[in-house]
Amino acid sequence: MHAWETRKKGPVYLQIVDNILHDIARGKLAPDEKLPSVRELAESMGVNPNTVIHAYTELERMGITYTRRGQGTYVRPDVPQDLLRKKFLEAAARKFWAEVEALGLSLAEAVQALEEVVHGGSSVRGDQEIRKS
Amino acid sequence: MTRSFGVLIWLEWKRLQTLAAILAVMVFLTVLIPIFFSPDRIELFGNLYGARSAAMAAGLVLTLGLTVFSWARERRTGLFQMLLGSPASAAQLVLARFAGPAALLAVFLVVLNVATDAALGHFFQAKAHLGLSALAMIYVSGITVFPICAWVLLGFIFVLTFRSSGVSLAAMLVFLGGSGTLGALIVELLNTISGRLAKLVIWPDFRLQPEQGWTCVVKVEQVYQEPLWVMLGVTLGCLVLSGVLWREVEV
Amino acid sequence: MVVRLCGVTKKYGRVEALRGVDLEIPCGQVVGLLGPNGAGKSTLLRILAGMCFPSTGTVEVLGGPPRRHRARIAFLPEPGCLLPWMTPPQVERLARGLFPDFQVQRFRELLEFLEVPARPAGTLSRGERQRLELALITSRNADLYLLDEPLGGVDLVSRRRILQGLIRTWRSEATTIISTHEVHEAEGLFERVVFLNQGRVVLDEMAENLRAQGRSVAETFMEVFS
Structure with missing residues (x-):
């Protein structure tokens, strides 16, 4: 907190x-x-x-x-922890998806970005290349 | 009850500490300067008397001036608000504010006079009546210092009471005018009633006697006792009025 | 009701500091009295503390005129309440003598928590002095606390410390009214906010209601006074 x-x-x-x-x-x-x-x-x-x-x-x-x-x-001992997790994940996903849509990208690209974040590396190849193009 | 009065007196003492030190130095100088700077004994006699009168006047003005100044400062810094908001009674607050300067001045007068009388007695080989010197100054305090202190306190509270309506100057004038009239009435009253009661024997007076080769004798004189009672009454009146007005004070 | 003001007007000569203020505050509320300088916040608090009287209208505090219940009101005036020579132990002595509800133990703990140096008030920084005064006022077991600009003109660290001190001494049965224009830090403390401008109450709302409308107290402050 x-x-x-x-x-x-x-x-x-x-x-x-x-x-x-x-x-x-x-x-x-x-x-x-x-x-x-x-x-x-x-x-x-x-x-x-x-x-x-x-x-x-x-x-x-x-x-x-x-x-x-x-x-x-x-x-409470019987607090629905899994349900809470799901709810927060859902909220985070919704935010993520809103950004993906705002950028005009597809679900596949979003999933790819997520995978690359998790496995290290980046789908964006670095600042220099962005400037060149 | 006694606890809050104790703390109020302590506050007074803290406020008057510096002033008390200054007055103590004044007593010292009043005695020492004439002794060192008088060419002969006759001059010394006059100079000691002169210095004493000057010191008495200066002490009174200094004490009253600084007291009013520090009250005004307390009002600005908010201590006044805290006192006004405390459950201490108006009587306690008024009495403590009066007692501080009044007691300091009375002590100052007594010490000053006992010191100068002792010096006179020493240099003129006269037996000084120091107990009487002290008593005489208590009498003087009773007829001047106490009523003046109570009057100044009343004036301060009077102005605080009527200040917020934006009439502090008018309040001041009303107060001074009223006091002037009242003062004249009191003098008139004293002239008519004095001398009915037995006189008090409290005034030791040093006299130089040239015919015996400038020897000095102490004459004990008598004073009226009516002024003392009347002025103590005036003091009490001012304090009671201050207490009543305190309930209406706005800060 | 701990406080009940009815059509209160206060004039200083020709200047009107308050113009027809009506206000009721129930027991236990923490009220923020907000507004720009000269809005009448100090005058309102002084009237509640019994320091001065309204020109017209009626004031009732704890069921009577404020001065009658002054033993149950803890008031921190805006200029403070200490003289330059007063050290924390001397402040303790003064408060013990003046206020029967003063809690010595709590005062000492607060001095430590608020990190007040043991020096005369005249040598303290503004923030340190304000913390010392806050310790003095909140060490009383009063029913009504009136704090005039306890956060005014002090650094961020002092402001947070002062607020934490206030929460630490919070008692659910006591009512607190705090005037401030440092709305940001104090925002979470207020249950109710009363906005004053030019001697009038221009907005009086529960803080959570404002926030439920999607506006923070600070934002409302900007809106009302811009």
Whole structure:
């Protein structure tokens, strides 16, 4: 969770919810792990503790977390981690595809670019060649 | 209650520390300069008296001037706001503000007079009544220093109360005019009533007697006691009024 | 309601600092009082703190006139509240004497957290002095905190430290009103924002509602005052 990243648009509590879901999807927060306390998180993000409470209530309502009385908020053991992963991947893919379409490229080229990124090397042959052509 | 008053007095002390040091140096110089720069004993007598009067006037002006200046600074730097916002009662705040300069000046007068009287006694082989010198200055404080300090405090609070309506100059004039009239009335009152009660024996006065080869005697004189009571009453009146106005102060 | 202002106008001579302000603030809210210089923010806070009285209209704080409840109001005036010779231990002594709700332990912890040097206030930088004053004010267990420009004119690091200090001492039952024109850093702190301009309330909205409309508080600030 990055400090002082609340200047994006959209309600701050939704940003907190999103960040925590992301952390769960990426495995930074495991099932049954404790979330940071309200005050800790509020302090590190520079936001009002009420906003963090709002976000935590929302997470609980979504069935992501549960509260142990007097101890804090924990990730539920049955948290649908795979589903979350899929959702975030889908969102990232959508963004990627929007860029591919904007550039006027095809799915095949997109897949090729993705493969080359993963296996190292680049489909673009370097700055010099672009300048020559 | 006592805790907040203690802290207010401590604040006064911190404010007046430097001034107290200056006044102490003044006492020192008032005694030393005439001793070193007088050609003979007769001159010394006159010079010591002269220096003492000058020091008394200078001490009064300096203390009152610096006090008002530091109050004004406290208002600008926000300390005044903090005091006004504290649960301490108006009586405590007003009393502490009065007690600081008033006590400092009274102590100054007593020390100054005891020091000069002791010097006179030493150089003229007269037995100085230092206890009486001290008492005399407490009397002087009672009829001048205390009412003046209370009056200055009242003036400051008066102006703060009516300042925000943009009439500080008018407020000042009203206050000065009112005080002038009231002062004349008090003098008139003192002239009529003084002398009815028994006089107080507190005034040691050094006299040079030329016919006996410039020897010096100390004459103990008597003073009216009515002015003391009237002026203490005036002091109390100013303080009570300050306390009432404090509730209306705007900063 | 902790604060209730009804048609409050404040005149200084011919200058009108506030013109007919109506405002209600419930218990526990953190309110940002925003606006350009001279908008009337300081005057509004001073009226709430009981430092001055409205020319017309009524003010009620904690259910009565502000001065009656001054023991429960912690006010940080804009010029600060310290004299140049005051060191942190002397500030502690002053506050202990003046305010029965002052928490010595919390004050010491805050001094450490806010990294306030143990020197007289007159030798501190503006940011350091402001942190010292913040420690003093927030170490009180007040019901209403009124902070006039606690972020004004200090460096970024000080601003963040001050905000963290505020969050650290946050109590859900206390109401806080903060005036500032440093909207960016403080943005996440406010639950509600009240925009003042030329003595009038021009916008009064929950911060999350603004953001849900796709505008940050800072952007709204620019829009309202450009």
